[in-house]
Amino acid sequence: MALVAVNLQVQAVNLAVLAAGFIVIGLANKLLLMFYPDRAEARRAAAKFTLVWGPGDAALILTAERVSGLLASAEAAARAIPSVFPLEATVAVNPFLGQAQEDLATA
Numbered sequence: 257m258a259l260v261a262v263n264l265q266v267q268a269v270n271l272a273v274l275a276a277g278f279i280v281i282g283l284a285n286k287l288l289l290m291f292y293p294d295r296a297e298a299r300r301a302a303a304k305f306t307l308v309w310g311p312g313d314a315a316l317i318l319t320a321e322r323v324s325g326l327l328a329s330a331e332a333a334a335r336a337i338p339s340v341f342p343l344e345a346t347v348a349v350n351p352f353l354g355q356a357q358e359d360l361a362t363a
Contacts, residue, residue, distance in 0.1 A: 258284035271320035278316055282309040
């Protein structure tokens with residue numbers, strides 16, 4: 257289970273998948289720490305791990321939610337800025353002058 261979660265994290269395509277990978281890794285690590293539940297050291301280590309890892313997961317989820325909204329806003333703002341060198345006005349280095357409305361394959 258831990259190896260699958262690490263693989264999921266490495267190949268995460270968005271922040272939600274990354275957060276899910278961290279949560280699953282946390283659960284797997286807690287299970288590994290509690291392999292010998294009758295030992296007091298194992299129970300203490302699992303309790304400490306939960307106190308540290310749980311708030312970290314919560315912080316990651318909150319950050320992922322905020323960052324995804326921030327990235328969407330930044331992309332919308334970048335698209336609203338007009339181009340410094342519009343394709344219709346650039347003559348000296350534009351081999352596609354007059355073909356601004358066509359896609360690259362057609363031009």
